[in-house]
Amino acid sequence: MLKGILGAKRAVPSPDTPAPDNGAPLQQSERLTLLDEVERSGLGWFWASDAKGHLTYLSAALAERIGKPLEDLLGQPMATVFVPTDREGRGKSLALMLGAHKAFNGLAVEAVHLQGGAVLRFSGQPMFGEEGRFIGFRGTSADITEEFRREEETERLAKYDSLTGLSNRHRMAHKIENTLKAFQAARRNCAVMMLDLDRFKQVNDTLGHAAGDELLRQVAERLTRAVDRDCEIGRLGGDEFQVLLPDMDDRGELGEIAMRIITMLRQPYSLADGRCVIGASVGVAIAPHDGVTREEIVRAADLALYSAKNSGRGQYRFYSGELENDTIFRRRLEENLGSALADEELFLRFEPMIEADSGYVRKLEAHVCWNHAQRGEIDEEEFAEILEGSSHVCDVGLWAIRSACHHASTWPESLRVAVNVPVALFMLPDFVDEVAQALHEAGLAPGRLDLEVSEAVFLGDNAVVDRAMGGLNRLGVPLTLDEFGSGFSSLAYLRRAPFSAVKIDRKLIAAAEHEEGDDLALVRAIVALAGALAMQTIAGGIETTGLLSALQGAGVQFVQGPIYCEPVDQATLAEVLSAGGWRIEPSAKRKYRARRRTVFRKIHVIHDDHSYEVTLRNLSRSGALIQGLADVPKGTQFVVDLGGGQLAVATVIRSSGDTQGLEFEHPLIDDGAGGLCTRNRVSPYALAAAGAPLAALGPGAYQAMPGGNLGQGGSVPLFAYAAPGRNEAA
Template identity: 70%
Template structure:
């Protein structure tokens, strides 16, 4: 074959795109390039010749893990499989280069000769495959596998550098109901909007992932301040509970958040993720729409609550459930016109579980509908023993309302009790309107025909729609308790909403009910807005049957609001043992109460004002405090740094003792123990204060 024929064949090969060629001199400057390559790069050939290869091509590696062109050329060794693209166009064609070094007869390096191939389509297919393997296809967030890798890598690196990081677990409340009633397309759209809001809610470096379903995870490096994390969690909860617009309609969901911090709550990925999971579980059980930090006590709390859920079936079979009744008062006359039934549980081991805790246990349980069935029957039988002027109100779980035999159940309960249908008031959540509209309308019409009273519960919680208010035969609207609470805190705007709801109800010939009222000021404001029926601790806590029987024995019952009545605190920190440290000596005392700014302790004698203590609240929570008042064996303390909300009604310190500091002192790096943190070696320490009474 002649040289001319060989060159012609090479030209044909270059033009076909099957084989491209390039060459450089000893200085790395381009001396030859197939015209087809220049065309693929969309750069004129004469602008490329004579230029350094490193300014023409850039590595196409996605995350900078690949080989460097400059290093490959500088090594003067053969290379292959190097993916590059035009340095001036990051979105252009992707080429695979191979090169062989060229030497002169005397062995000096003279440059490279090589080949190239267009791998653009192959590269993008691999890129998409790799992206799908690491990212959630629906939301674009990191997926479970990538989040696990990121957490693992971060914890490993941060352990060596003694840095902190936090992990948040986020679970959507009521998402399943939206998905079941509006369809999976609506659910997918909702998840996309949630992902977008999450990305906007967190204004610092982080990694956000969707683990699947409605569960999300956030990795936050270099943070252990629980005040900052709590504010961030509350911002996420607030943003996620704002209304969503979907093609299928408007909806509102909520979110619960669990937070764990490394290395305080865990050192390995398994430990820290498990801690965040336990915190999330606790926040959901605490009433949802909350955040919760991990603490060592949560594991026992979680195990116990799961056992309670498992025991619920026995409670129904063995008649362990009972009712307590909360008065609903007519605003003008002050007389009790109805009693709302609350389900409680007389547990064989735990004892009495009140209505608040029971509601948290039963929510989401498969037995929620069965509990509702029992409550309607039991409440109707109890109402038969009251004066005819007093109704009984029962909350209807959504699954029970949507059951095929619900209307028959209500009719049977009324007949068995022998009461007028109008004396049974069913409180129905707005969430039922996410169900099949024909089923909902048919059920409401049948209940109306039956003659029971219907109350639209939690109005203003976010589901509210005038469309179903117009078509549904409700007798009254119950204003959402959270809206009432906001009206007490912020007054003007929220009270304006209450007035608007009252006006709307009046136009539709419906009554209004407000509950959760504790203060005299809020009571007066609600009366001023025209709310007809009122309920809350300012009138009475839920009453047992014996007390109720006594109150109703006179026929009519009026309740004067009492300003001293307040809702029972759900979480009490009083009367627990803690340690306080002074001059290297640890004293055990009784914590009587706790606030953000200070505490009241009991047990030490002769403690002067101005004494400084380090208060050990457990789990590495140390607070420096000064005695501001001392009376006998009781001291009032003021904290140097205020405590913060823990997201579930309690208080905690912003920061905790660092496990890294303990490790530096010779202790193995490990999560903080849940109990008392300082077990002082008091061999040479002398107590300055004596015990006024021996601690139990």
């Protein structure tokens, strides 16, 4: 019997064939004993099936291993008892393999009712009777559970991040590559998000790498919950994550997902070593609009992420063709900082800091701005983004201290000046000497200069930090701990350093108004802690009377923000101070001055089959103001080409001479950069169908679309340009 089960493909002798008379009964008994011993030892198990694939024999030890009585298994179709493992692929139907009447070897299977349990390796040989008639299979089996699980874990580690369980860099690259290729053939869209955690390094440095690892695991869990749709999420390494979103090109939905990610990831985390708060920045690119290959899409998402981080972090950005130019221009600005100092292009604006109880200005915070020869005036927010990470950060910081001391020396003695000190500058060996020299040259009392430093200075060399703080204390220069509550605050910092004030982090201040309970309670706790340590408290960025009242109720002593006054230049400041003490009443009518970018730019509007170049005067969610066409009647419909595949249907609702007011059929949405964009864009696949190349499009590249022939043939242009000397069609 053993030989029959293990035998190669051959004819089976007829039952009527007489057995040779050579001690056959004894030999047969030895064979059966050997078979039993082999089966019991687990060295090999045996099985057999009939021509229909039903089990006719199964080792009792094998039945025991899979946990089912032998009598319940015999007579059952093999395909209903065993299935190939996931690694083998469910597409490999055991019934089809048996039906093919061909030998197979090394097939890994699991018992149907014990998924995730024992894994067996099956081999089978077809058996044929007289005249080549197929009569069934004979085969062997072995338990390979441990070996299979080891291989499975090795395979998993090759594809997934061992810390978070998310896809790793290699798997994400493979997934994006294959998805883009398949979607290009099917003319489908997909989006890629690049994420980077803000302030993660500070958590690692202050709480340790074990806490950092636990934080990453919690981030992965939140990220999985935040993206509640079909997607692939991966960790690329460090604090970088990536999300692949198939069939997504609606920037409204993508913006909502990005904002949900940012909101969820910035909620407090509870770790074994303490509580922390971090943030996240997100860059978004969409195929095929922003590229058609993995390299193009990932690079576009990276550029969008870089823009989000440079714009203050905790934000998202969509990729646009302008980002690359902005990146190049920003690098040039960083390179030009040295000449800006030499050519005296930098100047200071001063933001009032008001005593909450009296309303009097007690301190002025200095902000560095740049009067650039080509770009024009670069305000304090944009300049801070340019300066961050620049090699000139120390030079600019020292200039700001010297310039602030010089200006403050002309003010009334009751006014002090505050200057933010970059970490790199604070760590210079001769920093205290430079401050002393600036005070001496300006003739300013040390107590009138307030230096603001962030908690990040404590991540440097302890000896250097202690020496600088001790030197400033002996010099008599007050210190303010900036951005307190930003995510890695430690009471040890307050005990260790001679701070005279703490400045509460602006995000915590904003949350105290918009979120109930904990955030305002945290502000109260900081105020109480500062009071116990004889420190003053400062809150900035206040825009509403409700927030101001809440902060005053919490006991905050000094306040600043648009509700009082925005930063002013030296000329305005001199005029105000000449009238005596400066007292400011808060007003809800004062609004934050949104950062102004160039509004005037050339765009195209399409009517019938003609495209006209006009000037975009302004843009809102619901409409736009354009200039350049003469006597366009109300009710005229245009397709407005905002560039980069953005087409918006609009109707003229106001018209006066060469200026028209347009109302969009569908409102624009936030682009994540403080601007506006359309939800969807013209797909390059639509252009490819008309013979255009399948590639990311530049502004106005819609000749294959209706109205895109730019006046080449077709009807006579209906509108004329108002500006003299222009052709009727662009």
